[in-house]
Amino acid sequence: MASCLPLLAILLYFSFSVEPQSLYYNSTAIAPTSWINSPAIPLSTNYSDGSSVRALLLRLNPAGFGPSFAAGFYCFYPCKSVFFSIFIVYAIRDERGLWYPIPQVIWSANRAHPISENATLQLTSQSGLTLHDGDGSLIWTTDIGNQSVAGINITEFGNLVLFDINNSPIWQSWEHPTDSLVMGQSLAGGQRLTASSSRTNWTEGRLYLILLAGGIFAFVNSNPPQLYYNISSNISNRSVDKSAFLTLGNGSLYMNSSLFKPNERIVLKGFVGARNIQYIRLEYDGHLRLYDFDSSTGQWILLGDLFTEDYCAYPTFCGHYGICNNGQCTCPAETSGNYFKLVDDRQPQLGCSTVTPITCEDVNNHELLTISNVSYPNYVDDVAFSRIDEDRCKKDCLENCSCKAVVYRYFDKNVSDGRCFMLSEVFSFENYKSESPYTNSSAYIKVQVAPSPPHSRGGLGKILVFTFGTLLCLLALISIYLVCLRKVEETQDSEEAEDEDFNIDQLPGMPTRFSFEELREATENFTKKLGEGGFGTVFEGSWSNERIAVKRLKNTEQARKDFLVEVVAIGRIHHINLVRLTGYCVDRVNRLLVYEYMCNGSLDQWISCNEWREPLDWSTRLKIITGIAKGLCYLQEDCRQKILHFDIKPENILLDEKFNAKISDFGLSKLIDREMSRVMTLQMRGTLGYMAPEWWITGEVSEKVDVYSYGVVVMEILCGRRNIDCSQTKENQHLLVLLEQKAKSNELLDLIDKNIGDVNSYEGEIMNIMQLAMWCLQLDSSRRPSMSAVVKVLERVMVVETSLSYNFIPSIPTITCAVGQVDQSAALLASTSRVQDQIP
Template sequence: MPQMASSFVFLLATFLTWSFSVNAQPYDYPLATAPTTWINSPSLPHTVSSSDGSTVRSLALRLNPGGYGPSFATGFYCFSPCKIFFFSVFIVGANSGGGIVYNPPAQVIWSANRAHSVSENATLQLTSHSGLTLRDNDGTLVWSTDVTNRSVAGFNVTETGNLVLFDINNSSIWQSFDHPTDTLVLGQKLAQGMRLTASINSTNWTESRLYLTLLANGLYALVYSNPPQTYFQHAISANNTGNKSAYIEFTNGSVVLISNSPENIFTMPEAVSVQFMRLEWDGHLRLYDFIQSSWKAVDDLLNVYPDNCAYPTVCGDYGICSYKQYCSCPPGNYFTPVDSRQGNLGCKLLTPISCTEKNNHNLITLNDTTYFNYIDSSSITGIDMESCKQLCLRNCTCKGAFFHYGANSSSGSCYLQSEVFSLENNQPELTHYNASAYLKVQLTPSPPPYNSSRKGKTWSGALLGITLGGAVVVLGIIVSFIMWLRRGREEQEEDGIDQLPGMPTRFTFKELQVATENFARKLGEGGFGTVFEGHSGDERIAVKRLENIRHGKKDFLAEVETIGSIHHINLVRLIGFCADKMNRLLVYEYMCNGSLDKWIYCSEERAPLNWSARYKIITDIAKGLCYLHEECRQKILHLDIKPANILLDERFNAKISDFGLSKLIDRDKSRVMVGMQGTPGYLAPEWQTSIITEKVDVYSFGVVVMEILCGRRNLDYSQKEENLHLIKLMEEKSKSNQLLDLIDKTLADVEFYEEEIMNVLKLAMWCLQWDCTRRPSMLSVVKVLERAMEVEPSLDYNFVYSIPMIMTNSIGQVDQSAPLLASVLSGPR
C-alpha cells in the first residue's frame, strides 16, 4: 500500500507538471506522461525559428539552473528551409520566463532518426507499452524505443541533456545517453563499444564513414572500410583498467579514460557556460562552449597535425590534398573528379577494378605522396617495397599499397588498403613520413591484332562453304516459318508491357547486344537466366538474359514491376529492361565484387573477409529487407534470400538482387498463399503449408547470417554426415555451450570481437525460430545490429525435430527434379 500511494502521488505530480507546462507555459516543462501524442506542425506551442533559419518545435524544456541561458529541450528540429525534420534533443537559448529565444541557433546533441527524416504532420507517440514511437505523415514507422516487457510512465529531460523514459517507480527504462549519435555533453560517458559517428556534412545528417569508438585497449578514430582505417589512437594499458570495462567520461575541464594513469586524461578548457563536443564531418572532435552569446570552438581533441590534409575525407576518395587544402586527382589517365567544380568530393577510377580481371591490374606510383593510416597494427613489417607491391597485386581486395621505410632503407612496413581515402602531398615543410604510395588501377585490354595475311581458299574449303551455306538457307526457311506462326502470339504477349508504372529505361535487344559485345563476358548464371557484363555509355552494367521464355515472362514482369518502383541503397538498382519480341532482359548496376557466396565460402583466390566487413554486410542485408517489409507501399517478400543473391560493390556494400520470386502483400493482409519455391537450405518450415508471411525472409536471413559467421554452406555435402547440416550442428553446439567452435577459422582476432560475434550468432538463432511468430521483424533485427535493442533472451534452441533421409542424386547434390520433402527446406527436421 505505501508503494501504491507513493506511485499515485508521483503520477499526480507529473500530470500536474505537464498540464501546467502546456497551458500556463511555466519556467520549464521537462516532463511528459503517457499516453501523449504530438503532431509535428507549426501549431505546437513552443515553436521558434532561429537566426540561421532553423526551427525548433519544443515538446519539453529543462531550463538552465540559473533561470535562463542555454537550456536542454527535446522536440522536432529542422534546417532551413525546413522541409525535413528530426526528433532530437537540442540546446536552445531560453529567457527567464521559460520561453525559447531567437538567438543563438539550437545545437542538436542527439537525434533519433538522423538516417530517416520526417515531414510536416509526422506523429510522435508516448505510450506505456511502446515508449516513444515516431511515424511519418503516411504512417510509416521511422523509429521507436525498445522497452520490451516494461511499462512506461513518461519521459524526462534531465539537467545534463539526457532524455530518459521512466516507469511508475521513477526508474529509468531507456535513455538517449545509451545511444549517442555524434555528440557528447558534460557528464556523459562513452562506454566500451559505443560510437560517435560523424554526419556527411553540416546539413546532411546521414551517417558518414568516420567514427570514434572506445575499445578495450584504447580510444580510436577511424574511417570505415574493410578493415577500418585508423587516423587517431590513444592506447590504454590493460593494467590500468583492471577488471573494469573501459569508458571515457566528459567532465568539466577534461576527458577521462578510465585509468589510474595521468596520461589517460585529456585536459581541456573549463566551461564558461555549457559545453559539448562533436565528431564533425571533417574528422575533428571539436569542443564547443557558449561564450558571449554565441557558440565557439575552443579545442580539438583530434588535432592530429597542424594541416587539415592529414584527415581521411578532406579531399574525398583518391583525392590528393596539398598545403592549404587544395584537392587534385592522381596523375595519369586513370582517375577523374567526382565533380569538377567541387574538388573536395574526391576522384573515381575511370575503369572500376574487377576481381575477375586480375591479369589487367597494375600499380601506379605517386611521388611525394603520403597517407594518414600509418598507425594501424595490421601492417606487414620487415618487408621490402617490391614485395609489398606484389602482395597488393595478388590480393584482389587491395586498392592501394603504402610502404613506410624503416631505419634500414631496404625494408619497412607495408600497408595494404581495401579502400583509398584522401592522400597528402608530402610538402617539405610538412613531411610526416618517409614513405611511398602505389594505387591499383585496371588496364583496358587491347583488342587482338588484325591478321592481314590470308591463305587462298582450297577447293575443299569452297565445297565445305557451299554445303554449309545450303544448310543455313534451309535452316533459315524453317526458322522463318516457325517465327511466322508465333508472330501473332508474340505481338499479343507484348501488349501492355509499356503500361507498367514507374518503368525504368527500355532498351532494344540490338542495343544490349552491342552493349555486351554480343553477350561475350558471362558474370554468372542462376535458375532464371545468365548475367553478362556490358557498358551503357561510360557506365558499366550487368545484363541478365532470361533464358526460359515461358517461365521467364512471369519472373521478368515481377522484377520490373517490383524493382522499378523501389529505391534503396541496399537493393541492386534496376537501370532498364528489354522486351523485344521474345527476348526478356534486365539491366542492373554493375557490382564489381560479385556475389557474397564467392567471398564467404573458403577460396584461395580471395582473402577472407574480416569481422567488420562481415558485420557491415549482415547489417546491409538486414536494412534492405527491412525496407522491403516495412517501408514500401506494399509489403514485398523476396522469397529467395541466399548469398548468391547478395551482391557486393567496390566498397563491399551489400545489395539484395534477383526479385524473380518476390511477392507483394497489401498492408492490410498478414499472410499469403504461395506454392513452394526458393532454394533448398534456406526455406522456412512454414513453406510446407504454403501459407507464408514476411517471416520466411527472416528465416532465410538467419541462415545467411550463420553461413557468414561460419564460412560454410548450410547444407554442405563435402562435410562428414554428422556435420552436413549447419543448423543441426548449431543446435548441438548451443546445448553443449560450444557455439564458438562453429565460427569460421579464417576469421582473425575472434577473441577481440567475441562478445559482438556471439550477439550476432544469437540474433541468427532468433531469426531461425521454428515458430514464425517468435522470429523478430527485420526492423527489430536492424535495431539489434545498430545496438538499439537486445536479442530476445528466451529462445527455443530446438531447431531440428527429426532427421529423415535427404534425397540426393548420384553426385551427392539435392535432387531438384524430385518432389521437395520437408527435409530439404532448411535441412533435417
Template sequence: MSPGNLFADFTVLVVVVLAVAARPVSGQRSVYPSANLSTLWVNNKVLDTVTYDDGSTVRAIVHRSPQTFSDPSFAAGFFCTPPCQEFIFAVFILTATDAQNPLPVITMAQVVWCANRANSVGENATLELTGDGDLVLREKANGRLIWSSGTSGRSVRRMEITEQGNLVLFDQRNATAWQSFDHPTDALVPGQSLLQGMKLRANASATTWTGGKIYISVLHDGVYGYVESTPPQLYLKYEVSRNMSQRDPTRITFTNSSLSIFLQSTQPRNPDDSIPLPEAKSTQYIRLESDGHLKLYEWSTQGKWTMVLDLTKQLPLDDCAFPTVCGGYGICTGGQCSCPLESNSSSRYFQPIDYRRQSLGCAPVTPISCQEMKTHQLLTLTNVSYFDKSQIIMNAKNRDDCKQACLKNCSCKAVAFRYGQNDSNGECQSVTEVFSLQSIQPEKVNYSSSAYLKVQLTPSASDPTQNKKKTILTATLAAITTLVLLVIAAIYVRRRRKYQELDEELDFDTLPGMPTRFSFEKLRECTEDFSKKLGEGGFGSVFEGKIGEESVAVKRLEGARQGKKEFLAEVETIGSIEHINLVRLIGFCTEKSNRLLVYEYMPRGSLDKWIYYRHNNAPLDWCTRCKIIMDIAKGLCYLHEECRRKIAHLDIKPQNILLDENFNAKLADFGLSKLIDRDQSKVVTVMRGTPGYLAPEWLTSKITEKVDIYSFGVVVTEIISGRKNIDISQPEESVQLINLLREKAQNDQLIDMIDKHSNDMVSHQEEVIQMMKLAMWCLQNDSSRRPSMSMVVKVLEGAMSVENCLDYSFFNANSVISAQGNLSTYSAPPQASILSGPR
C-alpha cells in the same frame, strides 16, 4: 498552470515562447520538463513551433527552462531543416540572446542526440509515451514503427529532460529505465560518458542527419577513430598509459574542463589519461564532424556558437591526416587537394569528380575489374603516405613483396610501403577502399613512404603491339567477311524459322553494366566438358571450372525454353549491381539453346550444409552465425534500399546463401527476382519461391520487398535452431519450425529452440533469444509490421531495439501451398542453386 502564472515566473519565459496556451490533442500538453504515461504528441503546428532565420524549425515537447534568459537550455522534440519536409525526434540546445526583451527571441538550436537519424518522419507523425512505458515514434501516414525505446513492461512512470540534456525514462522507484546518454549519436554534452563499445558516429555530411562512415569508439586500451570500410581503417588513436596492475579503461567522460579516460576504478590513474579543455564560460558540447574532426563548441557572449578547440589536433593530427580531407584517391599537400599522377609520366589514370571542388576526391578513369586482373598495374607515388597504419601485411617485408601481394589480391586497391633507412625492410599497408592520401617530407617525419595505387589498363596500354595486330586482324576479317557475306545471309534466312523458338536470342547488348559474354566452347573447355558437377537445382546444374587463374562456378540452364525468363532476370539483375554480400556474376553465354551463367566460386558451399549437419560438420559458433546473419541482412538491405530500383529477391533460403573461405555470406540465385519502382507500394506477380519460406501476402499475389524479410526471419530461425524449416523426420508436432517457434514463444520457452549441437550457442543463450525475437519481428503476418532491412541491420549493430509488441500467431506456410494447388511456380526445394564446392 495559467498564462498569468507563466509570466509571473521569470525563469520559464522561454517555455512561454515555445508553448503558450498549447492546446491538448490526444493527451498533448504544454511544454514542461517532464511528461507522464499515456501522452501522445502529434508533429504539427498544434505543438508550438519556432522557425529560425535559416528555415530550420523546432517543436519542443519537454523543455528544461534556463536559469536566466541568456543561458542555453535543453529540450526534446521534433526538429527539421529546410525545406522542413522531414523531421527527426531529437534533444537540442535552445538559446536566447536578448535578455532585455520580456519575451526573448530564440535564435538557433543545436541537436546533440537523435532517435531516428536514418529514418526521418513527416508532418503528423506521432510520439507516444504509452501506458506500458514505451516511448514510440511512428509515421502517421501508415502507422509504421520508426523508433522505440524498448522499455515496455519495465515499470516506466515518467519521461524527463534533465539539466544536463539527458532524456530519461524513470521507473516506479525513480531509477533510470532508459536514457539518451546510453545511445549517443554524434555529440557529447558535459556530464555524458562514452562507454567501452559505444560509438560516436558522424553525420554523412553537414546537411544530412544520416550516419556517415566516420566514427569514434572506446576500446579496452583507449580511444580510436575509424572510417568504415572492410575492414575499418584507423585514423585516430589515443592509447591509455597504464601499468600491469591497472585494469582496462571503460569510458571517457566529458566535463567542463577535460575529456577524461576512466579505468574501471573511479578516477584516471595517470594525468596523461585526460585531454584538457578550456574552462567552460557557458554551455558547451562536443561534436564529431563529418570530416572526422572532434570539435568543442561553446555559446559565446556574442550570441552564437563558437568552435573553441579541435580535440583531434590535440592528439595531434595534421589537417592532411584525416581520411576524407581530399575525398577518395585525393592527395593532400599543405591543405591543397590533387589527383594522383605517376612520377615522370604524363599518363592520367584518375580524374577529379568535380573540377571546381577538388576536395570531393578523384575517380579512376578506367574502373578496376577483377575479371581483368592481368591488366592491373600499380601507379607509383613517391613521398606519399596513407593515414591507416593498422592493416599490415605480415609476410611482405620488402617493396616487391608488398606490391605483388596487392596485385594477387583483387580486393586490394592500394598499398603503402613505409620504411626507415633500410629500403628492403619496412611495413606494407594494404587497403580495400582508398580514401585520402598525404604528401610527406621524409626529413621532417623521419621515415620514407611510397604509395602504390591499383589501376586498370586498357588492352592497348598493356600491350603496345596490340593496336598493330588489331589493325591487321580487322583488315583480314573484313576481307573474309566480304567473301562469305552472301553465304552467311542465305544460311541465316533459311534457318531463321527453324531455330526461332529454340534460340530466341535475348538482346543483352541493351542491358546496362553487362558482364563478359563467353562462347559455349570456352565454357566447355574451362569446365573440362562439364565433368565436375557441384550440384543441381530447379533450373539446371552447376559445374566447377577455371578461367585463367580464377576458379568459377558455371550454371547451365536445362532445356531450350525452360528458365528463359529466369536467365534474363538473373543477368539483368545481378549483372548491373555489385555488393560484397552478393555473389558476383562474372559472365554469361547464350548460343542457340545453350544458356549459362558464370559466377565466382564459393569454396565453403551453401549455408544449408553447415546448419543442417548433412556432412557431420562441426557446429558453427555463435560469432560465425551472427556474422552470417549480418551479411545476409546487408545484402538484402542493398537490394531493397540502395539500388536505383528496389529488387525483391523472392527466393531467400539457406540453399541460396553461399559462404566463402572466411564464412562471409553472399546471396545467390536471382532467377526469380522482381524489380520494383520506388514509387510502387506493391506489385502483382505470379506466386514464386520455395515452400516453407513464403510470406502470407503471396495468397493475394500483391507483394512488396517485405516477402524477403519474412523469408529472412525463417532463415534466421533455421540458423539458430540448426534444422530445416519443414522436416518430416521430426515428431509430428515439430515438423514445421515456425509452428514450433510460435508455441515456444507463447509459452516463454524460446530457450528450447537453441541448436543443442553447439555448447557455444547455449552459453550465449540471452543473445540468441534476442536474435530469435528479431526473427519473430520479421515473421509478422502483417507486412507493414515487419521492419525494413535497414532497421534489421541497426538492430544487429546494437543501434536499435526489437519492437516489443509482437504478434506470435505466425502464418502457416502450408496454406500458401494448398491455396496454389501446384508447385510448378516454385523453385525446387533443397537442391536449388549451388555455386560452391562439393556438398
C-alpha cells in the same frame, strides 16, 4: 530573428499562467501520451538560419536564463527533414532585451529516416517511445524489453530518461549517443560516436570514434576499418574494455577504467581557458570539436579541435584517390598516364575516380603506379601493417583483386624489410613536407591498363613455337593431374586429404580469407551460438569492432559442396538485399563462412505473432516483401550469370536493425548462363512447402522456381502464419489449400492477419499484394511473372495479371502432419531435414 514568438518567451509567459495548457510546458510526461508534429504544438519557434523547433519537453535553466535542454521536433532549412531530437536552447537578456541564439542539436533518434508533417511520437507503457511517420510507418522505437514505462523526463543535463513506477531509469538517451557528448555524459567502452554524412545530411557517415582499452580511436569505415587518428598511450591495445568510460568535463576528456589504479583517471585531451563547454561533436569531416556559448556576443564559438588541426590529415578531405597539399585537392599526377579524373571539376574536394574502372576479370592488366611524396594513412597505423619486403608487398597487392593501393614504410632505407599496408578502399593522400616522419614511405595505386596489342609482323613463327610448347605443357599438366587425382581418391578417407581449399583465394574478387585461429578468437572460441542446422552451426563474433556471424560447417561432403557454392555465388556480388559474405576460412577440415551480423534474426521469427515480439505493422511487412523481390531480381537479371537460389523461405530471409530484408544461404544455389532459359536437373533442391511444382512434374527448372517460393513467403507474411502449420486444425494446416478455397469463394479477406493493425486502411493495398502472390504461385511456370515485373508492381508502375488460375498445389507430393511434425516425404531434398541456420 525568429518569425514567431520565441521559445522561451512563450515559456516565460505561460510559467505565470494557471491555464491547464501550461502543463504541456514541463520536463516530464506520463504514459500514455501522444504528440503530433504540426504547427499546433504551442512551444514552436523559427530561427534566423531557417531552422525550426517544436519542443515537447523542456527543462528550463534554474536561473531562468542560460543553457536549457529541450526534446522535440527539429528541422534545419528548408525544413523538409524533421528529426526527433534533443537540443540546447538559450535565452539572453541584455540591453537589446530578451533574444534567442540558434539551438544546437546534441542527439537525434531518426538520423537515417527524417519524418514529415503529422508524424506521431507516442509514449506507452509497453513500448516506451515509438516514432511513426505521417503515413503510419514505424521509424524508431526504444528497446525496453519486458519492462513497463511510467513516464519520461528530460534532465537539466540533457539526458532523456524513460522511468518505471519506482522512478528508476529504464532507457536513457545518454546510453545511445549519436555524434555528440554533453558535459557530464560518458561514452562507454566499445560505444561509438558516428559522424553525419555531410553538414546537411544527418545519415550516419563513414567516420566514427570508438573508446577501446587503449584510448580513443577514430576510423574511416572500410573493410577493414582504417585508423586516421587516436589519443592513446597504447595504440596496440584495441580490445573492448566495457568498464572504461570517456567523460567530458571542465574542458577535458577523461578516461576511467576498472583496469586503472583506484581513483585514477587519465586526461586524454584538454583545453586551457575553457569556461562553459556545452558539448563536443564528431563532425562530418572527422574533426572532434568542442563548442561553447559566448554570452557576451550571443554566438556559439569553437574552443578547439581535439584532433589535429591540419585539414589534410583527414581521410575524406579530398575524397577517394585525392591528394591534399596545403588544403588544396588534386588527383594523382598525370605524368604516369591518364588514369584519374576529378569527380567534379568545380569541386575538387569531392575526390577522383579512375578513368578505366578496375575489373577483377582482367587481373593480368593491373599495374601499380608510384605516387611520390605522399603519406597514407595520414595517421600511420602500425598495427595494421604486415612486416615483409617491399617487392613482396607489391606482388601481394597485384595478386589480390580487393587490394586497390598499397603503402610501404621502411624502418631503415638500408634494411630490406618494412611494413606493408594494403588498402581495399583508397581515401585521401597528403603531400608530406621534408620534416615529415613519412619520408621513408612509398605509395602505389592500382590501375587498369590497356592490354598490349599483338605483333602484326614477323610473329607467326613465334606464335607456332609458343602454341606447340603450350600444348606440350598442357599434356604434361593433364598427365600430372590424372596421377594426382588417383592418389587423392585412394586417400579420400584420410583427414590429411581434407586440406583442399578449392583455390578459392585465387579467384578474383573473393572476400577476406581468415585463418581458423582468427575466427576462433573473434567468436571467443565458438561460445556464442546463434543457431544450428544440419550442415553447421552459426556463432556470434566480433572482428575489427564489427559484429559478425560465423557459420562453421560440418565435415561432410554436402557441406563442403555448399561451402564452395556459397563463396563462389555471393563472394563477388553486393546488393542491399543480399546478406554480405565478408570472409571465409579453409583450414584442413575446417570450413567457415563469415557474414554481416543481422540483429533482427530471420523472418520466420516475425511471421507469427508471439508473446515476446510485437506483430509487424503493414509498412514493415511491405518493406520486407519489396526487399526480397529486389534481391531476387538482382540475382536473376543483374548478375553476369543468373543465380537460382532454390531455397527461398522465411528462415533464409534475414532482417537488419531497420528491418531491411536480406536473402541468405546460397549453399543450394545454381549459376546458369543468361542465354539459358531452363536447365534440367535430377537433384531436387529446396524445402517442402516452398518448392515449385515443376520439380515433381518435369525436373526442368528456371528462375521461376524462386518466383513460386517467393509467392509462398509473401502469403505467409500477409496471413501471419506458416504455409504448413501442424498446430492448426486438419482443414487449416495447409495455407495454399486455404488460398485455393478462399480465392474460388471470393473470401480472400478472411486470410489477412488480424495483427497487422488498422487493416481497413490498407485493405486495397494488401489485396493487391495477395493477387501478386497468386500470380507468382501459378502452377504453369510460364504464367508466373519475372521478378522485375514483381518489383514494378510493388513500385506501382505495373498492374497484376488479372487472368489467374486458382490452383496452386500440384497433385504430388502430399505433405501431411503427424504428431505436430511435417512428414518429409521427399528423401532427395538437400535441406528438408535440417533446421535452417540463423545468421543475424
